[in-house]
Amino acid sequence: xxxxxxxxxxxxxxxxxxxxxxxxxxxxxxxxxxxxxxxxxxxxxxxxxxxxxxxxxxxxxxxxxxxxxxxxxxxxxxxxxxxxxxxxxxxxxxxxxxxxxxxxxxxxxxxxxxxxxxxxxxxxxxxxxxxxxxxxxxxxxxxxxxxxxxxxxxxxxxxxxxxxxxxxxxxxxxxxxxxxxxxxxxxxxxxxxxxxxxxxxxxxxxxxxxxxxxxxxxxxxxxxxxxxxxxxxxxxxxxxxxxxxxxxxxxxxxxxxxxxxxxxxxxx
Numbered sequence: 001x002x003x004x005x006x007x008x009x010x011x012x013x014x015x016x017x018x019x020x021x022x023x024x025x026x027x028x029x030x031x032x033x034x035x036x037x038x039x040x041x042x043x044x045x046x047x048x049x050x051x052x053x054x055x056x057x058x059x060x061x062x063x064x065x066x067x068x069x070x071x072x073x074x075x076x077x078x079x080x081x082x083x084x085x086x087x088x089x090x091x092x093x094x095x096x097x098x099x100x101x102x103x104x105x106x107x108x109x110x111x112x113x114x115x116x117x118x119x120x121x122x123x124x125x126x127x128x129x130x131x132x133x134x135x136x137x138x139x140x141x142x143x144x145x146x147x148x149x150x151x152x153x154x155x156x157x158x159x160x161x162x163x164x165x166x167x168x169x170x171x172x173x174x175x176x177x178x179x180x181x182x183x184x185x186x187x188x189x190x191x192x193x194x195x196x197x198x199x200x201x202x203x204x205x206x207x208x209x210x211x212x213x214x215x216x217x218x219x220x221x222x223x224x225x226x227x228x229x230x231x232x233x234x235x236x237x238x239x240x241x242x243x244x245x246x247x248x249x250x251x252x253x254x255x256x257x258x259x260x261x262x263x264x265x266x267x268x
Contacts, residue, residue: 003049004114010043011036014057017050017090018042021098022203023069024091030074032087048112050093051086058086062094072201077242084244088201093117095203096130104128135205136177137164139250140189142214142231144258144265146251147185148238149221149229160238161247164207177210185229186220189213195253198246209246211253234258 013036018025027033034056037043042061051058072091075084096119103110103121110119110128119128139162140147148160165180167173174192181189189212198207221229232238234255241247 003117005046005048005112008037008043008045008047010038012047012057012059013037014059015053015086016040016042016047016059016061017087018061018063018065018069019091019094020062020064020069022072022091022095024072024075024087025065025067026070026074027065027067030070030078032075032079032083048093050089053083053086058090060090060093062097076244081244085199088199092130092199092201092204100128131204133205134167134173134176135164135200135207136167136173136180136210137162137207137246137250138177138181138189138192138210138212139254140181140187140212140214141254141257141261144261145231145233146237146254146258147187147214147219147229148232148240148251149184150227150238152223152225152227155227158239159241160232161241162250164247166205173208177212181212182217184222184225185217187217188215190215195250196246200246207246209250211250211257 014034016033024032033040045061045063047059047061049057050060072087075087097112100110100119102108103124103126105126106121106124108121108123110121113120117130147163149163150158150160154161163181163184165176165184167176171179177192178189181187191213193211195209195211197209200207219229240251
């Protein structure tokens with residue numbers, strides 16, 4: 001794939017991810033525009049190929065548009081996973097370029113590489129790549145219940161989800177899971193199992209998802225992080241994250257385990 005930036009002639013076609021300050025241009029009922037550049041008024045803009053979707057080139061344009069731009073989350077439950085990840089790549093690259101106009105070492109202007117996703121400084125020869133922050137997310141089961149928390153940032157929405165947090169310097173992913181759970185709720189966990197990962201470009205995380213079982217302790221909420229946390233029976237769950245998120249997948253997987261626990265109890 002050629003990733004060098006180019007000025008559009010107008011004849012190019014494909015999907016157009018036009019990003020500014022973490023937001024996307026979605027002019028047609030919340031959809032990413034697709035078609036020829038001149039039909040969308042994009043000729044003369046600077047663009048970069050960032051991938052392909054269903055045989056069509058995916059283009060990134062870092063620009064603000066005159067009409068309203070939207071959060072990437074608008075696409076989360078309306079498009080296929082691969083397309084959402086492609087949109088996430090666009091937003092994250094756009095934010096990377098926006099924050100790397102100047103070299104952090106010598107202060108000179110930088111340019112985008114023609115061969116890879118990075119910014120180059122011709123003055124001191126430094127090379128900068130997009131940073132990805134590893135973070136963990138974990139669903140915890142205790143018999144036929146799941147631990148769910150109303151995070152402080154979701155307090156007004158009354159949205160409950162599983163626990164998550166960033167990996168700190170000098171710790172393993174597994175250590176981060178145990179630490180985050182204990183810091184936020186005061187409980188200890190066991191039987192940690194890796195499930196999957198999900199790029200999460202809000203702004204630049206890679207979510208590593210786990211399932212775990214309750215081991216010990218009483219819930220003691222860290223009020224700086226959580227508004228509330230409690231055990232919920234799978235038949236009486238509160239408002240949950242959208243489908244398409246790794247959090248919702250973990251919750252659904254845990255509900256299956258909770259049901260299996262009850263079925264096993266019934267056969268005893």
